[in-house]
Structures are given as C-alpha cells and as structure tokens.
Amino acid sequence: MKSYVLRTEGLTKKYKKVDALSNVSIALEPGKIYGLIGQNGAGKTTLMRLIAGISYATSGTIELFGHVGADGADAADAAIESGAITGTKIDDLSGEKALMAERKRIGCMIEYPSIHGNMTAKDNLKFHRIMKGIPNAEIEMELLERVGLADTGRKKAKDFSLGMKQRLGIAVSLLGSPEILILDEPINGLDPIGVVEVRKLLLRLCEERQITILISSHNLPELYQTATDYIIIHKGEIKKTLTLKELEDNCKRHLLISTDEPEKLVGVLEMALGTSNFIVLPNKSVKLFDFLDEKERISRVLFENGIMVTNLLYEGESLEDYFVSIVGGEGHV
Amino acid sequence: MYNLIRADLFKLRKSLALRIILGITTFSAIIMLVMAYLIPQGKIDPSMFGIGFMFSDINMVSILGAVLAGVFISGDFDNKMIHDAIASGHSRLTVIISKTIVFFTAILIILLPYIIVTVIALISGNDYDMGTIGVALLHMMTEDTSVLFSASEIGKLVIIIITLLVVYMAQLSICVPVSFVFKNPILVVAGYYVFTILVAQIAGLSSDTIIYKVAAFTPYGGHYAFLTLDTEIGRLIKAVCASLGFIILMIFITYRAFRRAEVK
Numbered sequence: 137m138k139s140y141v142l143r144t145e146g147l148t149k150k151y152k153k154v155d156a157l158s159n160v161s162i163a164l165e166p167g168k169i170y171g172l173i174g175q176n177g178a179g180k181t182t183l184m185r186l187i188a189g190i191s192y193a194t195s196g197t198i199e200l201f202g203h204v205g206a207d208g209a210d211a212a213d214a215a216i217e218s219g220a221i222t223g224t225k226i227d228d229l230s231g232e233k234a235l236m237a238e239r240k241r242i243g244c245m246i247e248y249p250s251i252h253g254n255m256t257a258k259d260n261l262k263f264h265r266i267m268k269g270i271p272n273a274e275i276e277m278e279l280l281e282r283v284g285l286a287d288t289g290r291k292k293a294k295d296f297s298l299g300m301k302q303r304l305g306i307a308v309s310l311l312g313s314p315e316i317l318i319l320d321e322p323i324n325g326l327d328p329i330g331v332v333e334v335r336k337l338l339l340r341l342c343e344e345r346q347i348t349i350l351i352s353s354h355n356l357p358e359l360y361q362t363a364t365d366y367i368i369i370h371k372g373e374i375k376k377t378l379t380l381k382e383l384e385d386n387c388k389r390h391l392l393i394s395t396d397e398p399e400k401l402v403g404v405l406e407m408a409l410g411t412s413n414f415i416v417l418p419n420k421s422v423k424l425f426d427f428l429d430e431k432e433r434i435s436r437v438l439f440e441n442g443i444m445v446t447n448l449l450y451e452g453e454s455l456e457d458y459f460v461s462i463v464g465g466e467g468h469v
Numbered sequence: 470m471y472n473l474i475r476a477d478l479f480k481l482r483k484s485l486a487l488r489i490i491l492g493i494t495t496f497s498a499i500i501m502l503v504m505a506y507l508i509p510q511g512k513i514d515p516s517m518f519g520i521g522f523m524f525s526d527i528n529m530v531s532i533l534g535a536v537l538a539g540v541f542i543s544g545d546f547d548n549k550m551i552h553d554a555i556a557s558g559h560s561r562l563t564v565i566i567s568k569t570i571v572f573f574t575a576i577l578i579i580l581l582p583y584i585i586v587t588v589i590a591l592i593s594g595n596d597y598d599m600g601t602i603g604v605a606l607l608h609m610m611t612e613d614t615s616v617l618f619s620a621s622e623i624g625k626l627v628i629i630i631i632t633l634l635v636v637y638m639a640q641l642s643i644c645v646p647v648s649f650v651f652k653n654p655i656l657v658v659a660g661y662y663v664f665t666i667l668v669a670q671i672a673g674l675s676s677d678t679i680i681y682k683v684a685a686f687t688p689y690g691g692h693y694a695f696l697t698l699d700t701e702i703g704r705l706i707k708a709v710c711a712s713l714g715f716i717i718l719m720i721f722i723t724y725r726a727f728r729r730a731e732v733k
Contacts, residue, residue, distance in 0.1 A: 189555035190732040214543070240558035250549035255483050263550075267476035268557050 141166050141316055141348045147196035158372040167346035169365030173459055179372040180352040184246045184318050189239055205235035243314030249305025253294030257285045257304050260265050260293055265398045268312045279307040284333060299324030317349045323358060335362050356455040370463040390423040391453030395445050404441045473559055473567035486540045490533045490579050497524040498582035499644050501604055502590060505597040526583040530637055535661035537575045538644035539654025542568050546652040552732050565723050569645050573638045584630055629696050632705050639688035639712030642719040649727045688712040
C-alpha cells in the first residue's frame with residue numbers, strides 16, 4: 137500500500153461565486169518532486185496557500201502525514217473552537233489542531249519570500265530559526281552556504297537582487313529539515329547558473345532526505361528536468377497527474393500511423409518489421425517508436441502488405457505542447 | 470507562542486524604525502522636561518504650553534504608538550512574516566497574542582525616556598509646570614513636584630507608572646484589530662490619531678453624563694490618564710481592570726476578524 141505525506145480530497149475554494157479551486161484531489165508520496173503546472177490564475181498558488189494554512193478551503197479536506205483536517209472553513213472553525221481539545225501529543229489532538237501541528241513539518245515559499253528587508257540574510261534566517269524553535273544556530277551558515285549566500289555579510293536583504301531574495305526564501309523554507317517543501321515559482325528571477333544550482337539542490341534534497349517537493353513554475357523545460365511527477369491544473373481543476381515516465385511516453389518522438397485496418401497494421405508491424413515498440417491509441421492510430429529515420433521503408437512495407445495508410449507523420453511533443461493539449465488546445469492558453 | 474515572541478523581540482532589536490522612534494521620544498522627553506522647567510521660571514513664555522504639549526508623552530505615543538502598530542503588525546503582512554508564522558504551524562490566536570505582547574513591549578521601550586525624565590523631575594524637587602494641558606506622565610510631573618520621597622512613596626510612584634503604562638497599552642490596543650484587519654500602516658496611524666482626538670473630549674465631560682460613565686469602563690475614560698501620587702488605590706485598580714478588560718476585548722475582536730480571514 138502506498139504511503140502519502142499529503143493528500144487532498146475534493147478541495148474547493150470559492151471567492152465570492154468564482155471557483156478558484158474545484159474538487160481538487162491529489163496525493164503526494166514521499167521522496168518525489170511534483171511539478172505543479174498551470175497558467176496564471178489556474179489555482180496553483182491557491183492550492184499551496186490552502187495546504188500551508190494561510191487560506192481556508194470552502195469544502196474538502198487536507199491530510200498531512202495521516203492527519204485529516206476539518207472539511208471546509210466552518211468545520212475548521214468549529215474544531216478549533218471546540219473545548220474537546222485537551223491533549224498535547226499530535227495523536228490526541230482533533231483533526232484541525234493536528235493538521236496545524238503537522239504544518240511544522242512543512243517548509244514553504246509561496247508567492248514571494250518571507251524576508252525582512254532591513255535585516256541581513258543571516259539575521260533573517262536567525263529570526264525564522266527562533267520562530268520555528270530550532271536551537272541549532274550553526275544551521276544558519278550551513279543553509280546560507282547551501283544556497284550560495286554565505287558571503288553576503290552585512291548587506292541588507294532589501295539590497296539583494298530578486299534572485300538572491302529567492303535563494304534566501306528557499307533557505308528559510310529549508311529551516312527545520314522539512315519533510316514537505318512547497319515552492320511557488322522558486323526560480324523566478326534566478327540567473328541561469330542560479331537555476332541550475334537550485335535544481336541540483338532540490339534533486340539532492342529529494343534524494344538524500346526523501347523530501348517531498350511540490351514546485352510550481354512557468355518554466356516548463358526546467359520543471360521537465362527537475363520533477364519526477366506532474367500535476368496539471370487548469371481553471372481550478374486538476375486536468376492530469378502523471379509520472380515523468382508517463383510524460384516521456386506521451387512526449388516521445390514517434391511515427392503516427394493511421395489506417396482503416398488497425399488490426400492488420402499491427403500484424404504487419406510485428407511480422408514484417410519485427411517490432412513491438414508501438415502503442416495503439418484509443419482512436420486506433422498507432423504510435424511507432426522504432427524506424428524513426430526510415431519513414432520511406434515503413435511506407436513501402438505497409439503498401440506492399442496492402443495497407444491503405446491515411447496518415448503517416450512524425451510527432452513528438454515538448455512539455456509545453458503536451459500541456460497545451462491537456463488544457464484543451466491553444467484556444468485555452 | 471514563546472518562540473514567536475522571542476523571534477519578534479529579535480526583530481525589534483534589529484529594527485531601524487524602533488531606533489528612530491526611540492530617538493524621537495528621547496528628544497521629545499528632554500524638550501518636554503526643559504520646557505516644563507523653564508516656564509515656571511519665566512524663561513519661556515507660558516503661551517508656549519501648546520508647543521510643550523506637542524512633545525508630551527500622550528501626544529507622541531498617540532502618533533508613534535500607532536506607527537509601531539503599523540510597522541510591526543501591518544508591516545508583517547507585507548513581508549510575509551505572519552504568513553510564515555501560520556504556515557509554520559502557529560495558530561492565528563497565538564500569532565495575535567504574541568504580536569500584541571511584542572507591540573506592548575515596543576510601547577514600553579519608546580516610553581522609557583518619558584518615564585526616566587518624569588522620575589528625574591520628581592526626585593529633583595524642582596518646580597515643573599505645563600499649565601492644565603498635562604496628561605499622563607506630564608501630568609504627574611507637574612502635579613507631584615516638590616514631593617519628598619519616602620520609601621512607600623517610591624513604591625507608589627512605581628505602581629502609578631506601571632498603571633499608566635497599562636492604560637497607555639490598553640488605549641493603543643485598539644490598533645491591533647485595525648492593523649490585522651486593514652493591514653495598512655497609514656490607515657492605522659491616521660485612524661488612531663483621529664480617534665484619540667475624539668476620545669479626548671471625554672475628559673472634558675461631567676462625571677454625571679452617561680458617556681463619561683460608560684467610558685470609565687474603558688482606558689479612555691475615568692480620568693485614568695490623570696493619575697498622581699494622591700490618586701486612591703481604588704481608582705488605580707479600576708484603571709488596571711478597565712485597561713486589561715479592554716485589551717482582552719481587543720484581542721477577542723481581532724481573533725474573530727482574523728480567524729477566517731485570507732492572509733494576504
């Protein structure tokens with residue numbers, strides 16, 4: 137049975153009468169990097185805000201490390217205000233209180249970094265370290281080195297470049313060794329080297345510490361190099377969740393062959409060409425992943441075996457193309 | 470909550486705004502002391518009372534206290550400190566209470582120069598006068614001059630100063646819900662200053678009026694800002710009770726308004 141560190145069930149958030157999120161159900165496994173893909177206003181940040189507790193869902197539940205919160209804002213209120221909460225161990229607490237306690241295991245940077253402009257990078261980390269009750273002061277320099285800000289000295293955060301602020305925000309989110317890291321557009325403003333460094337850092341954290349990372353970005357090629365799983369969200373709804381392998385399969389370069397006799401086509405591919413490296417699509421077209429440089433040969437073999445080909449063309453999508461196709465074509469982007 | 474308070478105190482220690490405000494109140498307290506000392510000696514024209522009042526504790530705290538609320542509470546929405554506190558698993562009530570405690574600490578810090586000059590004035594035995602415009606610490610300074618201090622009176626002086634501080638904190642506690650709800654420092658400062666001008670009219674009301682009697686349950690009424698060494702202990706207790714009750718009410722109002730609010 138799969139274990140999940142975070143699960144949402146039917147999560148809905150309405151602003152007045154507009155659905156910012158609609159019936160969102162996702163499940164995040166430990167040690168994976170989830171790329172949250174969507175346009176501006178698709179609901180990425182709203183979803184992250186709900187998970188972080190800085191906004192309440194209209195309905196639906198959030199489960200963190202096995203503890204389920206109340207269903208919707210009204211139930212959350214009732215849970216918090218009820219006098220039944222007496223225990224101090226997480227297991228003794230009511231759902232909403234337990235969820236609040238489990239948030240200590242999350243690190244997040246949503247929208248923009250939580251930093252104080254008049255303090256240095258080290259002082260900012262110290263502030264957050266104290267707030268999170270972390271006694272170990274050495275962690276400050278350790279994290280600054282990890283994000284490449286160790287040499288900023290007395291420079292105030294307000295004088296940092298956007299990229300430096302992003303790095304500091306990431307360092308803040310890493311305080312306390314979180315088990316889930318929620319990063320909203322973390323590579324915004326980073327230079328190309330910074331992007332590579334952040335990517336390596338995230339991959340290392342995921343590999344070494346089995347951290348689950350939920351990361352949103354508009355930079356799809358970058359996400360393609362970082363994420364192990366993808367969640368595509370559009371107009372507040374989850375359109376697709378898929379693994380990197382599934383994505384690669386969907387985006388893999390292939391020859392798309394269409395015919396009125398798909399069964400015969402499959403037979404010819406297996407018998408005459410000796411390949412089984414193809415898939416039959418629901419519309420009976422065939423994606424062939426072999427003989428990509430031998431289109432003429434394929435055409436000739438099919439003709440010689442009496443197959444009337446109605447379509448024979450190269451295909452292969454980028455993540456962008458795939459995203460566009462999932463959200464319903466360019467008209468929806 | 471302990472961690473939140475410690476973190477905010479650390480931020481307070483690093484705050485340039487607090488240093489500037491403390492510099493202003495130190496300068497103002499000295500000016501207030503000097504004017505109150507020179508006016509009875511005839512070296513400054515008594516018509517300067519109004520200018521002297523501008524430098525008084527009540528006036529400075531009315532403006533700068535609200536600035537502190539704007540910077541430390543509303544400002545923390547801007548730099549996402551409150552978001553981070555909630556996302557780190559702190560409850561909204563904990564955030565409100567810890568912010569209020571640190572806000573009160575900041576008020577205490579900016580009032581320290583006034584407390585020091587008042588104590589200096591009182592133990593110096595000199596005459597200080599600022600006419601009838603003195604409120605709070607300035608009122609004490611002008612009313613209690615030439616008092617010979619015994620150990621018991623030093624004790625009472627300490628109690629009265631603490632009571633005045635509690636009254637000040639309670640008066641400013643109205644900035645807490647305003648800061649959490651509107652998240653706008655300018656609105657907090659302007660709103661509180663206008664509010665203090667309005668509630669100052671209560672002081673001029675007869676004690677028989679209903680408004681005066683109702684206001685006595687709040688830190689703005691009951692002449693709680695006009696305490697001296699002659700004030701009876703019963704009135705001190707009333708002042709503290711009204712103030713603490715008002716602070717609790719403000720925290721409750723803030724919680725009701727903030728508990729379901731979007732943290733933006």
